[in-house]
Amino acid sequence: MDHRLDSDMMTIDEQGAAPLPKAERGCDAQAVIIDPPGDVIGGRYRVIKEVGRGGMGIVYQALDTKLNRMVAVKRLIPNAANLSRDQRRFAREAQTIASLGHMHIVSIHDIGQDGIGHFITMEYVQGPNLAEESEPSGDPVTLSRYVKKRNPLPVEEACELTVQLCSALGYAHRQGIVHRDIKPGNVLLTPKMDPKLVDFGLARPLHGESRDDITLQGQFIGTPEYVAPEQWTSNEIDERADIFSLGAVMWYALSGRVPRHFDPQKLPPDVQPVLSKALAQRPKERFQTMVEFGDALRARGPKGKVLTNTVTDDDLRSTIPGSRAWTCPNCERNNPDEAKFCVHCGTRGTSACPICETEVKVSSQFCPSCGCDMNVAKDYLGSMEEAKRQAGFMEFEAALQTLRGVSGVNNTEAAALVKEWRQVILLRRNLLNEFDSAIRVYNINGAVKLQEKLAATVPEECLSDSPDFETAARYNALMSQLDKLLREAVDRASKGYNMQQYSQMIKNLNLVYGKERCLTINEELWAVQNDLNHTVTQAGLAIGMNCISFAFELLNASNPWHSDELGDRRSRLLKNCRALLEERARAIEAIEEALREEKYTEVLRRLKAMSR
Known part of the structure; x- marks a missing residue:
């Protein structure tokens, strides 16, 4: 069984392009070139280069010609098997990301459709430099690629990264979303080594089945090396599955190895109990929320060091008395006016105006640029x-x-x-x-x-x-x-051996269901036509050699197909054979009569005529 699913299309390998999962598809996605550099997607996004590829789609670096900024465009590959299901999963991923606004979750700009198909436009995350040059390359870099190129992360850096992802996933869980496919390939890194979580193609509502759930019963969900044990046997999972997967990602960041090689003895003493609990086989033995996981990592710092600074409401009020603080829509705590993200939970503090795309504070009702009512x-x-x-x-x-x-x-x-x-x-x-x-x-x-x-x-x-x-x-x-x-x-x-009707009805079946679903009946038609064509050809050659009886036997032994070009040829040849046989029979009778009357000249004349 192939455990990789179609939605895994943001993983980027060492060359910057994602390897395709082995999926049964209607086209070879690895060979598809849909939008070459220079093409404009949706009349707005000019393709610069391909940066990722998967079984369901392709990711491009593109220039937003309207706002003059770099974006990532995720294109659904057209003409694939299960296209309707892929389109629904694609739309669901866009809706899921759009509903989440967090500094450590990649943000979505647009979703659209053009003459080729559907696409999602997202934040383009420039990665850290992996080469010897001092300047960043500008290409996206996943945690997987970074560790393979630069070796595992130091303990403090890995813990800091995990705490930030705890904040992002805890926020998603509070919005009722479980990711289900957390892995190093789905964590992009910024030049400052801040993580950005991507690929919500397998995400689903946290509580209860979604009425729009498009995962097939019995179909494996996630990436085998990083999923929680319960994901192998059930679709009924909760946030604790994401906790296990994030623990597996942290182990990879520290060791460069997948979690089946997890060895607590190779971890620092203060990290051992935290990561061991996150990777517990039974959900009830793990941390129950991302907040607990993150708090445990913060508390384990040397000499009480807190890895990620926290700000209380009291601290905020004491530093900005009477100031224009804004309230976070997620945790409902105060933030300084200049903060772009919530200092408590990391939620984005601004949103783009739907009309002019100006960044507006979440507490503002009207856009300062175009004056529209943001809610309307x-x-x-x-x-x-x-x-x-x-x-x-x-x-x-x-x-x-x-x-x-x-x-x-x-x-x-x-x-x-x-x-x-x-x-x-x-x-x-x-x-x-x-x-x-x-x-x-x-x-x-x-x-x-x-x-x-x-x-x-x-x-x-x-x-x-x-x-x-x-x-x-x-x-x-x-x-x-x-x-x-x-x-x-x-x-x-x-x-009824009506070749014209037979071929026409099979052609209609192909029009309705497609050639792939009509392979068997198409082969039957081809076999009938091939046999009839062979018979008619052989009979024609036999007639040309005056082997009329042989030709008649060939045609008479074949199925009596009629109508259509082949059927008409058989009918004409059979009619000609009958006429020739009758003519020959009459000639033989005339010869026999001439012999009886000893008219040998007449006999020779008729024999000569028969030879022609």
Whole structure:
């Protein structure tokens, strides 16, 4: 069983590109070149180079031509198997990261779709220098790559890095998100060696199953070397699984080895009990929260040294009496006005204005640059993104429902989308009615053409409470009827030896289901056509050599296919053979009669005619 999943696409190896997991896919992702350097993604992001690659997608360094800044663009590889599932997982990753604002979690800028497919635009994290030069190379560097190039981290540096990741993951857990795939390859490092957690493709709600969960039952979740033991046997996991994985990452940072080689005796005495508890096999024996894990690492510093400074509300009030402090939306504690991140939990203290992208304090209601109401704008853009995502999955009625009530900001775009989607819905309804009518009157060719048009407007799957569910259900019911008609038509044509109908119905099956799903029946058609072509060719050669009886036996012994070019050739040759045999029989009778009458000249003339 392959334990690597499609969403693992941010891991970067020593050359800067991620090795592909061995996944069964409809295309070779390692060979795909989708956006060469210089191409512009989404009309805005100019590709500079590829920096990462995985089974589901590719990551580029790109220039945001609108804001003149470097970004990372994560592109979903098109034409892959399970495309619908990958698109949903891709969208879920974007939504998860967008809901998290923390200094040690990579931030998302945009999500979009162009003519090639879906993409996510994220913060570009420049890594520390790995070469001899004094200047950083500018390429992203994962913890895995750093340790392989520069050896394991010193104890204090590894503990500091882990404390920062405890802060990030503790924040995510408080937002109800468990990561499920923490590993050195998913930790990017900044030039100052601060960590940035990436790849939330496998993240899921902490409590209870997500109604949009797209992980298949029985499918392994995570990376084998770093997952908690319970992830091997169950999807029912909580934050303690992330605690185990982070402990495994810390062990790797200290030793350069995977956790199956964990040896507490090789750790400093003050680190041994902390890391041993984080890596306990049973969840109940580990730290129960990331806060506990982080506090234990802070407390173990030499002579009471605290590895990461903490600031209390009392300290803050004493240093900035009467100042314009802002309140953290996560921990609800005060922060100095100049702080960009919460000094208590690391939560981002600013957010980009949805309209002009100016950084605005979280406590501000209006943007100082464009004057828009931040709450209204966020609601509007959130609804717009959700509606576009739904429309991308052909759930146009759900998209319209999402846009109802959107007001206050740039409604011209919403109005244009509403008009466009209503036209699609009307077209879809008309096509469904025509599809139904074609099936009722057994117009199979017409039904197949309509099905091709409908496939571009009807969702492949949707939840039962979706407004598009009735449309999808009706379409699937009609598809079942079409499938039955097609198979019956193929069977009828085969039994009636109608080559034209037989090949046409198989062609229709290919149009509906694709060549990959019709391999067997395509091979059957090829075998029939090949055999018939061979028979007709041999019979034609035999007739040319005056071996008419042999040609007749060949044709008569073959299946009586008719219609189509091959079938018509067989019918014509068989008819010619019969005519020639009858003519020869009459000639033989005439020769025999001439012999009886001793008309030898006539006999010779007729024999000469027969030889021609």
